[in-house]
Amino acid sequence: MNSVSTAQRSLGATFHNSKAEVVVWSPLSVTVEICLVKNAKCLPLTENEYGYWSLTTDELQPGDLYRFLLNGETERPDPASLSQPEGVHGASQALDLSNFKWTDHQWKNLPLEEYVMYELHTGTFTPEGTFAAIEAKLDYLKQLGVNAIEIMPVAQFPGSRNWGYDGVYPFAVQNSYGGARGLQQLVNACHQKGIAVVLDVVYNHMGPEGNYFSNYGPYFTDKYNTPWGQAINFDDAWCDGVRRYFIENALMWFRDFHIDALRMDAVHAIKDFSPTHILREIKQHVDQLMIETSRPHYLIVELDLNDTRFINPLDQQGYGMDAQWIDEFHHALRVTATGEQSGYYSDFTGIAHLAKTYRDAYVYDGQYSPHRNKRFGIKAEANPGKQFVVFTQNHDQVGNRMMGDRLGQLVSFEMQKLVAGAMLVSPYLPMLFMGEEYNEPNPFQYFVSHTDPELAEAVRKGRKKEFAHFHLEGEAPDPTAEETFQQSKLQWERVNQEPHATLFRYYQTLISLRKQHPALRHLNRQHLKVNVDEANKTLVL
Amino acid sequence: MNSVSTAQRSLGATFHNSKAEVVVWSPLSVTVEICLVKNAKCLPLTENEYGYWSLTTDELQPGDLYRFLLNGETERPDPASLSQPEGVHGASQALDLSNFKWTDHQWKNLPLEEYVMYELHTGTFTPEGTFAAIEAKLDYLKQLGVNAIEIMPVAQFPGSRNWGYDGVYPFAVQNSYGGARGLQQLVNACHQKGIAVVLDVVYNHMGPEGNYFSNYGPYFTDKYNTPWGQAINFDDAWCDGVRRYFIENALMWFRDFHIDALRMDAVHAIKDFSPTHILREIKQHVDQLMIETSRPHYLIVELDLNDTRFINPLDQQGYGMDAQWIDEFHHALRVTATGEQSGYYSDFTGIAHLAKTYRDAYVYDGQYSPHRNKRFGIKAEANPGKQFVVFTQNHDQVGNRMMGDRLGQLVSFEMQKLVAGAMLVSPYLPMLFMGEEYNEPNPFQYFVSHTDPELAEAVRKGRKKEFAHFHLEGEAPDPTAEETFQQSKLQWERVNQEPHATLFRYYQTLISLRKQHPALRHLNRQHLKVNVDEANKTLVL
Numbered sequence A, B: 001m002n003s004v005s006t007a008q009r010s011l012g013a014t015f016h017n018s019k020a021e022v023v024v025w026s027p028l029s030v031t032v033e034i035c036l037v038k039n040a041k042c043l044p045l046t047e048n049e050y051g052y053w054s055l056t057t058d059e060l061q062p063g064d065l066y067r068f069l070l071n072g073e074t075e076r077p078d079p080a081s082l083s084q085p086e087g088v089h090g091a092s093q094a095l096d097l098s099n100f101k102w103t104d105h106q107w108k109n110l111p112l113e114e115y116v117m118y119e120l121h122t123g124t125f126t127p128e129g130t131f132a133a134i135e136a137k138l139d140y141l142k143q144l145g146v147n148a149i150e151i152m153p154v155a156q157f158p159g160s161r162n163w164g165y166d167g168v169y170p171f172a173v174q175n176s177y178g179g180a181r182g183l184q185q186l187v188n189a190c191h192q193k194g195i196a197v198v199l200d201v202v203y204n205h206m207g208p209e210g211n212y213f214s215n216y217g218p219y220f221t222d223k224y225n226t227p228w229g230q231a232i233n234f235d236d237a238w239c240d241g242v243r244r245y246f247i248e249n250a251l252m253w254f255r256d257f258h259i260d261a262l263r264m265d266a267v268h269a270i271k272d273f274s275p276t277h278i279l280r281e282i283k284q285h286v287d288q289l290m291i292e293t294s295r296p297h298y299l300i301v302e303l304d305l306n307d308t309r310f311i312n313p314l315d316q317q318g319y320g321m322d323a324q325w326i327d328e329f330h331h332a333l334r335v336t337a338t339g340e341q342s343g344y345y346s347d348f349t350g351i352a353h354l355a356k357t358y359r360d361a362y363v364y365d366g367q368y369s370p371h372r373n374k375r376f377g378i379k380a381e382a383n384p385g386k387q388f389v390v391f392t393q394n395h396d397q398v399g400n401r402m403m404g405d406r407l408g409q410l411v412s413f414e415m416q417k418l419v420a421g422a423m424l425v426s427p428y429l430p431m432l433f434m435g436e437e438y439n440e441p442n443p444f445q446y447f448v449s450h451t452d453p454e455l456a457e458a459v460r461k462g463r464k465k466e467f468a469h470f471h472l473e474g475e476a477p478d479p480t481a482e483e484t485f486q487q488s489k490l491q492w493e494r495v496n497q498e499p500h501a502t503l504f505r506y507y508q509t510l511i512s513l514r515k516q517h518p519a520l521r522h523l524n525r526q527h528l529k530v531n532v533d534e535a536n537k538t539l540v541l
Helices: A131-135 A138-144 A179-192 A239-257 A278-293 A327-338 A343-347 A351-360 A395-399 A413-424 A453-470 A482-486 A492-496 A500-516 B131-135 B138-144 B179-192 B239-257 B278-293 B327-338 B343-347 B351-360 B395-399 B413-424 B453-470 B482-486 B492-496 B500-516
Strands: A012-016 A019-025 A032-036 A041-044 A052-057 A065-070 A074-076 A117-120 A148-151 A169-173 A196-201 A220-226 A229-232 A261-264 A298-301 A323-325 A388-390 A429-433 A531-533 A538-540 B012-016 B019-025 B032-036 B041-044 B052-057 B065-070 B074-076 B117-120 B148-151 B169-173 B196-201 B220-226 B229-232 B261-264 B298-301 B323-325 B388-390 B429-433 B531-533 B538-540
Touching: A019 A239, A032 A052, A041 A052, A131 A179, A138 A500, A169 A179, A169 A239, A179 A196, A179 A239, A196 A239, A239 A261, A239 A278, A278 A298, A327 A343, A327 A351, A327 A388, A327 A413, A351 A531, A351 A538, A413 A500, A492 A500, B019 B239, B032 B052, B041 B052, B131 B179, B138 B500, B169 B179, B169 B239, B179 B196, B179 B239, B196 B239, B239 B261, B239 B278, B278 B298, B327 B343, B327 B351, B327 B388, B327 B413, B351 B531, B351 B538, B413 B500, B492 B500
Parallel strands: A117 A148, A117 A429, A148 A196, A196 A261, A261 A298, A298 A323, A323 A388, A388 A429, B117 B148, B117 B429, B148 B196, B196 B261, B261 B298, B298 B323, B323 B388, B388 B429
Antiparallel strands: A012 A019, A019 A052, A032 A041, A032 A065, A065 A074, A220 A229, A220 B220, A531 A538, B012 B019, B019 B052, B032 B041, B032 B065, B065 B074, B220 B229, B531 B538
């Protein structure tokens, strides 16, 4: 029980020959039972090695609701639940993931260097806010020319409005989006249209509401402090069970949902001093899975460290990640376009830094960063362009502004075209944020729907406090208000109106050019010459 | 000011052409002055880049006492003080380290694989407790056959009785031991007798009393929690100044004190996620220094992680440490000899684990450790025997027992000989703990002489609490009592009494055999065959 099988998920409830195999990790519990909602019956699990408990039974069937009863007194949902039809506090629902009829056998993941990504948030991308509604927009995306959608996190979160970073059931797909079946259906549809699917997953923290992990075991450690409090326990006592949980999670998306790439959130906040970093161990398992499935699967990380150890190959003692986000490209471009100098933008000078990021990927590769008050980064000379994801805006840079303004609200129409060009001719992997292609005027604001009133109030206050420092004008919208969510939705009618339609055609043309022109298609930084004229603010590639 | 020169120390007070150059790092101070005790005069320092302040003056002369005055209100000793003649709270004393007349030009550091080390504590090794008194024992050590002494930490600590791990002036040599000049003199004498000097240094925490670092700058960070509270800031904002401080410290011992090797305390407690780990950066600088001095200098680490990343070469992305302690050899040997099973000994089975550590260095190289409650370690197949330091006891295993009993008090005379043999025929670097060679009956107990009464009381209580778990019998000696220190001193008259004299000759013979016999001299683990018979408790090498 202490090593991971790539062939199947072991945690939670799985079905084989019409019997359920139930496994839960709870190393400090004295007794563990599974309680079925349909007949109010509790069945005892048997303790195995390393804190795992298990039961084989024919009393639990797909669709059934259940909870675990710990030590005869604490009843909780399954931490590896696949479905939470009644939300984060409700019972878990057993699912058989293997009974979806996939029809994507012809699909072959694209080479990573061909990815043109489109980040979207399921809840606000369409009026309906569901996976099914995304499916109806796939032809639009094909028309635009992107070939990969990146879906913001879908792990079950409290309520129905959330960016996704407050998820507390990493194996359960948000019920209000359409659940596991809805996601399988969407991926299948994408593949039939030649679109790859990148899924954003969060392995650096858990949301605050519905977080019952500590009832089960030492999922957290006091060794490290993070912006979200206690760190997830990747290297302290009992970490094996936690590591296995996340490795199985990564494998599940690839194997059972046919996801093409994972985008792992803020991996700099994963604290792990083990000889084998958890990302490296995930990569080792994904490599093994790829041998078994013969499908390529990519691991992309959001990383606020200019540290090639994360993206170097396993045989060079790296963690083997296929690519990382480079926010510094965004910052340099943004400062060039807008001249902003507040917060982290103060580290960026504009066009000279933009030139540097075209050449070197990292702007800071050993220099002193005034904003960070330390030298930052190392050189990424040996890492090819396809290892870096760039954007002119993403959910964070838009949504973390007080008013959630998109770049299009801040710069002229011509400047929007210029920055889009800067991204799409770069020797890196471009990623659009939903709506930027037609300059959606609606903001993308920060919203939550916590049901715990104290927590909701804390989020409201925290948001206000955050903007006391960064922006001084106006009042931040209430993140807990339904209206804040509603006004962050795309207005699809705009696409056919001017000047939106013109911008859309411009993006279409640029993407098409990028795909066709060899100089743009081949992400070879070594063959790129960058000439910069700071005085005239000109940059020639 | 943001890069380190290997040629000379820059921090604190240095002398060039009879002028003093004074440099202190205090990035958040508004004004910094140096105040001379002799004339009560304060001279302003000028602020340079990166938070450094400096002054060139002929008013400060070697031997003068001084303090820094921060923001016109806080007067503190120099964090890079070379001398604290009035203790940890007193004024700093400027020294010119370059005016010692070295006569060790013939000395060439021994190859690391030839080291036979002898760990000693300056305060208790001799009745006088000074460097000068150690010098008088060097012939004894030559006679025994060891060729390297390892001196427990000498950085200025509170009072005159301390193991050394409460030091708060990493650049100042404990005044009661004989200060900087005394240490230079001792190293010079050792070299003339063909003895190498290993110095124990502490880069993972600072002692609690006389710790004025936070007055100067962000030496600590809240990012990590350690057994000693806040971690030293090696990777958070402002870490450059802290990193430089420790790099300069390591270089000083080699360059200005002719130290042959550093033993760095508990480096697993150094928390550093930078792209370049601080140990790797120290190694890079020491490599540079060795080119300049043409002397080899070794870096040895105490490491409670079976992780070869620390000892792998720089070009394999390791930290480049020359060797590490393996406590697991000790634990396996100890359990074989005594059958102890309390605390961390519970992870060890005895002779089968002893056989494994002869073969593989690490006992745990990926297996589940019941005591740690997780899988632990990786394989060290590619690391030669000279990268591992072994012992039958050291200050920790002796002194961290409640009564400070040495192994000789716990096992028979014949068993003492057996374990000494087990160590001295191993393909690793052996290290004796002072007195074990003649079975010193006095204990080595835990002692401190904090002058802060609250702190002294906290240490007393902490010590009691510690032994509530590990040992249940008797009462722990009072660590703050002078008597506890006195009864931990070696009794030199024993050496010539029986059965001590017999054991001494046994050690002598074994060490001599090890040096002469090619099978023992060559630390090639690949050529070692280990046969173990668990039933008969026999192990054949």
